[in-house]
């Protein structure tokens with residue numbers, strides 16, 4: 427019982443500390459790589475402006491209502507006649523809300539057409555939400571699309587149209603710093619247009635609960651200067667780099683002989699699976715397992731050997747039965763796929 431009491435006290439103290447940190451947390455949440463209030467795209471700028479107007483309006487109305495409530499506690503009984511009381515109800519209860527809500531609704535609707543416009547598109551990217559990762563396909567002028575996974579790079583100042591879909595369940599595609607979110611619905615293609623306004627690295631996430639590992643489904647978004655973007659896309663279109671060291675060659679043999687190529691494609695090799703992420707340039711990506719792990723050799727080894735522990739219910743089987751030297755060689759091979 428004393429143990430229980432002690433635990434309760436501890437928990438209460440943690441709560442109190444947590445509450446003390448709340449204002450700080452709210453401030454910190456406005457900054458960073460994944461914030462609608464620190465916009466880096468035209469869509470996010472409109473959303474942030476709308477939010478601040480709504481917020482200011484809400485605070486103002488709250489202050490007026492509190493003022494009236496305070497006044498009522500101080501006023502003498504019978505200080506106002508029945509006529510003025512009726513006017514207060516009519517004005518405060520009907521006229522004021524109708525005027526304010528109509529104004530806010532009109533303003534919100536006014537912001538929408540430019541956000542939804544699909545004209546003057548500079549780049550097209552297809553993204554498919556899978557369990558639990560992102561298939562990304564860049565449409566290129568050469569005709570052959572470039573497929574990669576779990577990372578999106580965009581040229582600053584250009585309008586990008588995303589065609590969003592899903593083969594399994596509903597996901598939701600959201601890059602808070604750049605714009606609003608759009609659902610990815612099986613059997614449909616939804617469109618979202620984003621226009622980044624400054625360079626940087628941001629974080630995108632799935633915004634619709636889609637199963638056990640919904641929270642492990644993120645992706646880095648890198649906004650680059652157009653020239654740097656073009657050379658990045660050109661490098662992604664190249665076939666995979668051949669392994670350079672003996673360890674990487676051993677890793678490639680292990681990768682091919684254990685059947686990894688049935689699900690994964692490494693362009694330029696016999697691995698041509700399409701079920702899982704394209705790994706042609708996986709070593710150049712900023713994260714592993716859709717924003718779940720850092721992209722270093724150690725993380726590759728952990729991922730292959732403990733897949734289901736790291737991302738519960740993922741479709742990729744765990745290859746924990748492989749000897750350590752094979753896991754290590756595979757990790758070096760994959761990290762070498764720049």
Ligand code: CUA
Nearest residue numbers: 597632636640
């Ligand atoms: Cu995909 Cu949640």
